[in-house]
C-alpha cells in the first residue's frame with residue numbers, strides 16, 4: 716500500500732507540490748530528408764523528472780497544425796502502449812503515433828487529454844500540450860496558435876536550441892495573455908541519471924511577467940517541459956462534489972550541446 720501511494724505522487728507525500736506534465740515526445744524535433752520522413756510520437760502524462768507515469772485515457776484531441784494553416788486530427792493514428800518511467804514499478808497506459816511528414820514546414824503537434832483525477836491534490840488536471848517539429852528546413856509556422864483553451868505561444872523558435880539558450884513564451888488563457896501565471900519547468904530525466912540534490916531542484920518554478928511572458932535559460936541537453944498553470948472557471952463533479960480543474964498549457968523543447 717505504501718508503495719502504491721508513492722507511485723501516485725512522490726512529492727505529495729512530502730507535502731510538496733507535485734508537478735504533472737502532459738507530454739508529446741517526438742523521435743526528433745528536426746526532420747531532414749536523409750533521416751527519413753516518419754516521426755514517432757509518444758504521448759503520456761507523467762512526472763518527467765521523477766520518472767513516474769500516470770494512466771492516460773485515450774485523449775479527447777490529438778492533431779497537427781501544419782505551417783500555421785492546416786489543422787488535421789491525428790486521433791486515429793494513436794495506438795495504446797504501456798510505458799514505464801525509470802522509477803515505476805509497473806508500466807502505465809500511454810499512447811504513441813507514427814506520422815509521415817510530406818511537406819517542408821513546421822508541424823505543431825497538440826494534445827487535449829481527458830480530465831485526469833488526481834486524488835493527492837483533490838482536483839482534476841487537463842494539460843493542453845504542444846511540441847513543434849521542423850520539417851525539411853522550412854521554418855514557417857512554429858509561432859502559430861492552435862487556439863487551445865490555454866496555450867504557450869513560443870517567442871523563441873522552439874527547435875534548434877543550444878544548452879544555455881533562453882526560451883521565452885507567452886501564456887494565453889481563452890486567447891488572452893495570462894499575467895503572472897506560474898510556470899513549472901522540468902527536465903525529461905528519461906533514464907533517471909540526473910539526481911536532484913534537494914526537492915526544489917526537481918521542478919523549476921518561474922512566473923510570467925505582467926504581459927504573460929516567461930523566460931528560462933536551459934541548463935542541460937535533452938527535452939524540457941514548460942507547464943503554465945491556471946484554474947478553470949468551471950468545476951467538474953467527482954462523487955457528487957464539485958472539484959477544481961487545473962488547466963495547464965504545456966510545451967516541450969529540446970536543447971543540444973554545442974560542439
Ligand SMILES: [Cu+2]
Pocket residue numbers: 723724733735762769833
Ligand atoms: Cu501524479
